Amino acid sequence: MTRISFIFHSFSGRLCLMLLTALLCSSYSGSRGVQIHSHNDYQKNIPFYRAYSQQVNTIEADIYTAPASDDLLVAHDVQELDTALTLDEMYLDPLVFLFKQNQGRAWRGSEQILSLMIDLKTPLHPTIDRLIAKLEKHPEVFDPAVNPYAVRVVITGSRPDPSAFGEFPHFISFDGFIDVEYTPEQFERVALISEPFCRYAKWKGGPEPLPAQEKQVIEQLIAKSHKAGKPIRFWCSPDNAVAWETFRKLGIDIINTDQPEACTLYFQQNP
DSSP, X not given: OOHHXXXXXXXXXXXXXXXXXXXXXXXXXXXXXXXXXXXXXXXXXXXXXXXHHTTOSEEEEEEEEOTTSSOEEEOSSGGGGGGOOBHIXXXXXXXXXXXXXXXXXXXXXXXXXXXXXXXXOSOHHHHHHHHHHHHTTOHHHHOTTTOTTOOEEEEEESOOOGGGGGGSOTTEEEEEOTTOOOOHHHHTTXXXXXXXXXXXXXXXXXXXXXXXXXXXXXXXXXHHHHHTTOOEEEESOOOSHHHHHHHHHHTOSEEEESOHHHHHXXXXXXX
16 A cells, blocks of 8 residues: 555545544444344445444454564455555554544443454464554553443454463453353353354245254254353354344344344344
8 A cells, every 4th residue: 555545545534433423323223132243344345434333233354464564454365465454444543533532432322332353364373462462552442441331352263272261361352162161261251152054054044934953953052152151143144134033033142244234224123
């Protein structure tokens, strides 16, 4: 990215933030009864801002260590790194700005907590070390011990072994697996359970309902997660209104979607 284009990008980002701050009073803020996860949010044509303006619960970004600096780059594949923006540019700086504008909250006057799911695409070290160093600069935004409304940072992808969870700062939590036996101390650091829906079911979201046998399998996974006291999310899942409603009725806590506006609107219109 050239210096001129970087300056333009930064100016555009600040302008978008100011506009969003003014417009958020008209965004969705009602109770949905489910949480919404903006899957691979960075691939949207307007990353972060689209999902944030819908007041989703979780926003996901994949990161790589930059080979020639201490930066973290946001991209889906290695081939995209040459043109990728940094995690600071796309997510951390906007969140710091908004927390200042919103008096220490993700959304002004709202008690809703925003989670930022970070998928580590390069090896745990130094990727997580760089991430922690960035988060530690803004404890008022990313540390719940400092600010109870702080962003919850959840690590997925290149996660450490559960036995090493305690080596990381308390403001970092981890994405969990349904079939891993965690100790009570380790399980305290697990924010949620994530499983690939396509591993357990072939249903594509209609027009026929979820087959009974597949439904039973999914219900068992939900029950196991809830018994352990953790919310559950299924990725690699159908992403349409039929699926969203089916998942809500099944008791899936976090709806995984690539369509944050449409998904939010559906639950707004069908409370």
